[in-house]
Amino acid sequence: MKWLSSAVFQDPQRAEKEKIRNLFEQYNAALLQDEGEVAAEYIDSRTLKYYSEALQKVIHADRATVESMGFLDKMMVLLIRHRASREEILSFDGRSLFIYAVDKGMAGKNSIPNNSLGRIKIVGDFARARALSRGRWTPIFYHFYKEDGTWKIDLTSVLAGGGLAFKKAVEKSGIEENEFLFMILEMITGQKPGPEI
Numbered sequence: 001m002k003w004l005s006s007a008v009f010q011d012p013q014r015a016e017k018e019k020i021r022n023l024f025e026q027y028n029a030a031l032l033q034d035e036g037e038v039a040a041e042y043i044d045s046r047t048l049k050y051y052s053e054a055l056q057k058v059i060h061a062d063r064a065t066v067e068s069m070g071f072l073d074k075m076m077v078l079l080i081r082h083r084a085s086r087e088e089i090l091s092f093d094g095r096s097l098f099i100y101a102v103d104k105g106m107a108g109k110n111s112i113p114n115n116s117l118g119r120i121k122i123v124g125d126f127a128r129a130r131a132l133s134r135g136r137w138t139p140i141f142y143h144f145y146k147e148d149g150t151w152k153i154d155l156t157s158v159l160a161g162g163g164l165a166f167k168k169a170v171e172k173s174g175i176e177e178n179e180f181l182f183m184i185l186e187m188i189t190g191q192k193p194g195p196e197i
Contacts, residue, residue, distance in 0.1 A: 016151070017120045020127055020144050023151050028112045036099030039107070043098065044145045044152035050159075051101075052094030054080075059089060071167055072159055075181055079106055081197040082185050106188060117142065127151070131158065 011017070023042055030039035057065070057073065058080045066077055080089065080097070083104060092100065101107055118130035118137065125146035131138045143157035170180045185193045 013122050016122055016127075020120055020122075020129070020151050021117060023144070023153060024117055024129075024142070027153055028115070031102060031107050032112055034103050034105050036102035039102045040095055040099050042153055044147055044154045046145070047153070047155040048094045048098070050094075050156050051098045055089075055092055055094055055097045058097075071170070071177070071181075075184065078181060078193065078197050079185055079188065082191070082193045083189055128157075 027039055027042040030036075030042070054073065054076050057069070057077050061069075061077060066074055069077065080101070083106065084092075084100065088100070114134045116132045116135070118132050120127055120129040127144040127146075129142050129144075131140040131142055140158050143154040144151050145154055146152075170177050173180055175183075182193050
């Protein structure tokens, strides 16, 4: 037993926590490089399900349905409709939609250099870590799940916090939500969106 380091006895989950930190860093590095195929290797089944459901909204949601969506879902639908051709949209599945979003720089990579993970807590095949921004606590928690023996990131765990942040930004801007959304779409794509989206 002498060959085991004392650190293992202090925190038997240390190796697993290190895997999660490495996963988080590799995922963020893929986002920064707009490498959708690489980033897709790090996301879990819940995230893929979210993108599959989002794709169905992109394809089928009418104006009233889009208007009733939460801010982030609405932004996803409008952004994909604005950025991708009809042929591209119809060729997607959940995974390829995620890859497209990352490849086109639509995955919110601007905040990545300031983001890190706080203390990681693991319970079985689930882990949770508070998101830090510039070393400060945020109200957002990242969730991770071990799937087929490998840790994956659950991006749906941060959507609620992101939605609240955007809602506050809309209120602070003093303009109507759709106008704010169209302004963001134009900033992201460099093209003014039309009402057809």
